[in-house]
Amino acid sequence: MKRLQAFKYELRPDGQQERQMRRFAGSCRFVFNKALALQKERYEQGEKKLSYSDLCKQLTLWKADESTCWLTDTPSQALQQSFKDLDRAYANFFAKRADFPRFKKKGQRNSFRYPQGCKLDQGNSRLFLPKLGWMRYRNSREVLGVVKNITVSHSCGKWFVSIQTEREVENPIAQGDALGIDMGISRFATFDRPLPEFDHKDHLAPLDSFKKHQTALRKAQQAMSRKVKFSSNWKKAKAKVQRIHSRIGNARRDYLHKATTTISQNHAMVCIEDLQVRNMSRSAAGSASQPGRNVRAKSGLNKAILDQGWFEFRRQLDYKLEWNGGWLIAVPPKNTSRTCPSCGHVSAANRKTQSVFECVDCGLKENADVVGAINILRAGHVRLACEVSGATRPPAAGTHRSDSGLAPCYA
Structure with a gap:
């Protein structure tokens, strides 16, 4: 190939x-x-x-x-x-x-x-x-x-x-088993089980690259705003702001590359949520006639979402799994953290808090992100079984949309 x-x-x-x-x-x-x-x-x-x-x-x-x-x-x-x-x-x-x-x-x-x-x-x-x-x-x-x-x-x-x-290059042969991943804020990526390649942890902690450099960036931008525009000192201050932005981006890319390389080399199929990051990080400010609500809280959430680099994580997984002969399956995120993996009961009451899942039917208690990863993996297996017959390779992430020409099957 x-x-x-x-x-x-x-x-x-x-x-x-x-x-x-x-x-x-x-x-x-x-x-x-x-x-x-x-x-x-x-x-x-x-x-x-x-x-x-x-x-x-x-x-x-x-x-x-x-x-x-x-x-x-x-x-x-x-x-x-x-x-x-x-x-x-x-x-x-x-x-x-x-x-x-x-x-x-x-x-x-x-x-x-x-x-x-x-x-x-x-x-x-x-x-x-x-x-x-x-x-x-x-x-x-x-x-x-x-x-x-x-x-x-x-x-x-x-x-x-x-x-x-x-x-x-020779046609690669996928190594490893299937893996379900749930994306989040407090936990960057949660797996359906502990993984030995990550020291037997069931999640990856967020890097929060922007958050770590936020204070330095704010001070550099304030110093730049006090300079006369296009003056020599303004150009020096602008260069300092650019260096901080570059440091933030480089740290994020390095973290994502190391994580996606490890995952793609150890798993033949990875199932993730089909998250619409652009819609999730849209501003809640509204307009002058119809102002939004909880604008400050939504702004902080948007900043945290974009700081994680969810789309870049998915993009890197897509091509790296293909290079290693693996598959990336994207499934709808609806009810993945509200469905009990033991009895199948679906209810918003199952998720007591942001991190705790407790089934109101069978009493199963587990981390909500782990439950989401398990359900994502199961949905990925169902989708793989429902793919178009005769396909040599299941479509990668995003190909389930209507413009792909493939009929989705998530039932």
Whole structure:
């Protein structure tokens, strides 16, 4: 089977190369925004949307124009990849996977991509990029496979390169048994039973990366607000805020990667709840005419939910289980913590508190999250048995939705 994988490294450019990369990222941002403005203008006039090839023709005209002739300094392929990104953004919008494409802002997610023309010299820890030349990078691990494209990005004052490769690997054979996982706030992930790979614990404690750095972040943001905007001191304060945000994100990703790697290597099937994180973390503020209730409490809950990284946990489990030959099954979360795993009685009264489950019918007493994980595992087994006949691999997380073409079966 073919495996697409990206390897990310920190770049070590010199001053001239860094200035060039800033110009390239700015040119790609300009082209993206100009193409988006053109598409919106044509839509307002009732004209058909331009295709990728039509936008490439427009790029030739923009390069010939005296006011935008500086676009010729940027590699043409990198500019054309901006049109690819815009096409993908439109496709995601029409498929209801994302909002309408928005204009890019300077200083946010500056990046550009090379589809070809790059050279990689791993022995000397350097790579060649068109119109930039050879550049050093921090070679922390070996790049496996054939290089398909290279993306250069800027974050928190540093430049990074992401090398996407493709290679053939043997069809993996799943190892281990099935596992049910219940996501929560006080317990990040609760398992249906204690696991030896996690020191015989039945749950993972939350990292609370944002909560740990919240005080430092607040002080840094307050200091930044007192500076004159765009002054030298303001830029220094902004860089400090960005470093704290980067530290928060890096700690969260490291925690999630270690957890998902351990789970995917030791279990052939993982069943989780199909949580709609966007809806669960929606603001309760309401509007001026209809203000919401318990806004402060809901805001704190939303912050705690987003600090856990539930969606990223599910995304990493999805592709890592596939790499190891396993399956990820997403089941509806309805009544998973209210159903008794012993007698099957369903009642809201079964859950006495947020953490205690006590069945009003048979008297079973257990942690509510553990009960939820057990019921999730059972629902996953039922769904696996009800999948479309002849399927060699059950659909991964999220494929049970109506746009997948598969009929759900949870009964």
